[in-house]
Every structure is written in C-alpha cells, then in structure tokens.
Amino acid sequence: MNVEPSIFKAYDIRGLYPSEVNADVAYAIARAYATLMLAEANGKRLRIAVGSDARLSSPELKANLIRGLTDSGLDVEDIGLVSTPTFYFSVGYFGYDGGIQVSASHNPKEWNGFKLARKNAIPMSGDSGIKALQATIESETFAPLVPADKKGTTGNRNNNVVETEIKEQMNMAAPRGFSIKPFKIAIDPANGMGSPDMKALFAKLPCTIVWMNEAVDGTFPAHPADPMKDENTADLRKKILAERCDMGIASDGDGDRYFIFDEKGEAVPQAILRGLMAQIELHEHPGATVVYDVRPGRVTKEMIDEVGGTPVVAPVGHSLIKEKMILENAIFGGESSGHYFYKLPYGTFEAPVVLIYKFLAFLSAQEKPLSEVVAPYKRYVNSGEINSRLADRDAGLSKIEEMKKVYQEKQNTIDGLTVEYPEFWFNVRLSNTEPLIRLIVEARDKKTMENKRDELLALIKA
Numbered sequence: 001m002n003v004e005p006s007i008f009k010a011y012d013i014r015g016l017y018p019s020e021v022n023a024d025v026a027y028a029i030a031r032a033y034a035t036l037m038l039a040e041a042n043g044k045r046l047r048i049a050v051g052s053d054a055r056l057s058s059p060e061l062k063a064n065l066i067r068g069l070t071d072s073g074l075d076v077e078d079i080g081l082v083s084t085p086t087f088y089f090s091v092g093y094f095g096y097d098g099g100i101q102v103s104a105s106h107n108p109k110e111w112n113g114f115k116l117a118r119k120n121a122i123p124m125s126g127d128s129g130i131k132a133l134q135a136t137i138e139s140e141t142f143a144p145l146v147p148a149d150k151k152g153t154t155g156n157r158n159n160n161v162v163e164t165e166i167k168e169q170m171n172m173a174a175p176r177g178f179s180i181k182p183f184k185i186a187i188d189p190a191n192g193m194g195s196p197d198m199k200a201l202f203a204k205l206p207c208t209i210v211w212m213n214e215a216v217d218g219t220f221p222a223h224p225a226d227p228m229k230d231e232n233t234a235d236l237r238k239k240i241l242a243e244r245c246d247m248g249i250a251s252d253g254d255g256d257r258y259f260i261f262d263e264k265g266e267a268v269p270q271a272i273l274r275g276l277m278a279q280i281e282l283h284e285h286p287g288a289t290v291v292y293d294v295r296p297g298r299v300t301k302e303m304i305d306e307v308g309g310t311p312v313v314a315p316v317g318h319s320l321i322k323e324k325m326i327l328e329n330a331i332f333g334g335e336s337s338g339h340y341f342y343k344l345p346y347g348t349f350e351a352p353v354v355l356i357y358k359f360l361a362f363l364s365a366q367e368k369p370l371s372e373v374v375a376p377y378k379r380y381v382n383s384g385e386i387n388s389r390l391a392d393r394d395a396g397l398s399k400i401e402e403m404k405k406v407y408q409e410k411q412n413t414i415d416g417l418t419v420e421y422p423e424f425w426f427n428v429r430l431s432n433t434e435p436l437i438r439l440i441v442e443a444r445d446k447k448t449m450e451n452k453r454d455e456l457l458a459l460i461k462a
Contacts, residue, residue, distance in 0.1 A: 014113030030068025049099035070152035083193035083255030092347030121347035123319035190225035194251030225253035237265035257338030271297025274334025315415035
C-alpha cells in the first residue's frame, strides 16, 4: 500500500488530512498495529482502548481504526473524546493491552494522526514500533483478517473516565499539611482537550477561574492550539493582567502540553518549571532519577543536583523521554515543549492533573507571588528555539558535521549536537517532523547569547 512515508515520525504518526492521513490509512495502521501486537501476544485475546481529540476528521479516522482492529480479531473499547493524558491514564489504569489515540497534538486543524501505546501506556516510538508498522503497511504483510465469527467486539467506556482520572490522581498528589490557596487563575485551553481535564480538576479546588476559549472545538477558532508560540498566548497574558490573576495556564490541542504564566503575564521558563517540579518529587523520593530533554536549560540540572537527585538527559520527543524514564526507573520527566511525565502505579506518562495540583500546592506554601518564586532561578539567557528551513535533510546533517569541527569543546550527540563552553552552550538538531534545523543557544549573559546565536545562525545559513 502506498502511504506518504513522512507521516511516520520519531514518536507518533501525523500528517495532513485527507491527502496523507485518511480513512484508508487509518484502517491500514490499525491492521499493522494489530499485526505487531498479535505477534507479541502469545495467543492472548487483546483488548485495546481507542480515543480521539476533537478535530473534525477524528470520528471518521476513529471509526476506520476500530474497524481495522476488530477485523484483525482485537476487542476494542471506545473511550470517547478525551485528552491524550486521559487516554494514557485509561490504557494503564483500566488494564488494556494497548491503545491508539486519534490526534495531531498541537498541529493546525488540517492535520490529524495517531499516538500508539502498549500495555501500561508504554509508548511506541519510531524504533519501538512505528517503523515496523510502516514496513508492514508498505509490504502489506498484515496478519490475516479473521472470519466474521472471530471478529473483535466493540464497546464503550466513555462515562466517568475523566472523573476517575481526577479522583485517582488528586488522591495521589494531595498536599500534606496545608490547603491550596484560593488563587485567581486565567486558563486558556485553546478550544482543545485540556479543557475537560482542567474543568474537572478545578471544580474540586477553591480557585476562581477566568476561562478563555474553553469550549472544545476542533476548528480551533480563537488561535492555533500551540502554547509554545508567543502569539498564541498573547490574549491569555493580557487577561492575566486585566483580571489581576495570580497566574495563568495554557494547554495545547490534545491537552498533553502545559505552560504556566506568572502574575505579570510572563511565562515561567520550562527549564525552571521542570526544575521546580523535579525538586518536589525529589523531596518525596530522595536521590531518585529525573529525565529531561537535551535542549539547553542548564538550570534544570542544577536544580536537580541541588537536592541530590540524579539527572539524565534524553533525546527530544515525548515517547523517547518516557522510554528513557522507564529504562532508568525515573520518577519524573520534563520536556522543553511543555510535556511533564510522572511514574504512576499504572504507567509512566503525561499527568497534567498531578502537575497542576502539585504546583498549586507548592505555590500555596510560598509567601510571595509566582514571579518572585521564579526570579532566583533566572540564571541564564536563552534564545528560545530558532528554526531554519533546509533544502533537504542531508543539508542539515552537513551543517551539524561542520559545527562539530568548529565547536570542539565538550560535545554530546544524544540528539543532534550539544556543545558546552564555560560561558555558553547550544544544541542544534534536525526536526523529526519538518524539513527544519532547530537551534537553541543559552549563555550566562544576553550579549554572549546574542553573539553566539548570530554566529551559529550565520554558519547554518551560509
């Protein structure tokens, strides 16, 4: 079967609908997933969870996904319209043998795709399943279709899934010895799937919520559901100031990435936020391991070291970080794009309910506003991620090889190239999803960062 090869990413499957991802592709992916899972099942009858985000193409894709799974002899339970974290929770907590979520994460409304998991919500990345699915589809070496009387069953478990998740994770994350303060919080889920999760959580907390774009709408009418881009959080930041809020929260299209803003409308840098959350976990689990991605944010390592934790760096990508966490038996993980992962009794995956609840408990114990809590950790100046378009992937690889020769201080190649000098450090890597080379530079002062940023960009563009 001819399928656009670029949809098979390093950590999920994603492409334009309907030219790259459509009903036929969904059916083929389901059959390839079933082929892989059956080969690993040793004859066991498999029960698979299927969920989706609110994109307009999701119902069609989900229907054909379910058809492909049941035609292959797998039993399916439709867990409904859910965020990706709720999907992972369902796979792990309810004991499914695996699952597929129909979602294109933060991509524009014209996109859709699939996130795949095994038992305990263990993710499939390129090397742990997605490449095998691609090969199966391209060679059409699917497991045989089963006779009509052997087809898988279909059922629904879409009632109270979110409420079960909120209750279980709040109990796990409950603060000890003090209550969460009645904060005033502006929340913008960007019409995405973070809305039902946050509505259910804050219904149980004493906070006043200023909602923005809370209606779930797969057309994303207010703005693109990617809080990593400043233009998409501009209205939220204004609202924080206008309403005199204590903080703000933004989430992405499928509700697995979160950004927090202080009372001045300024984003809490992800490197600092994950450092704070790591310290919270390390106070509860002294000496434990924390995993985070390779992109510059030196303060994260310093904050882990300061409380005696073990920092481990991983490649960029939600499934790659989760795989590294499982391998290292890590209790917590954070990615610069806003993913926060917890080791839970039923799996290791994003748990924004735990993140927000623990963060509010932490902030409640402080006697100062969020901006003052964060200020001491603003030790370095970061360029943010700068993307440059490439003619092709080989051109990007050549640029990275050139940089290896020019910048020969302490290097690692876990994901692209990271080089550390005493006064500055940078990471340059190829995008897993687009023809881009991504650069982040961090330094001890603004002038050094800007000089090195411009120097590196000149080399990239030469």
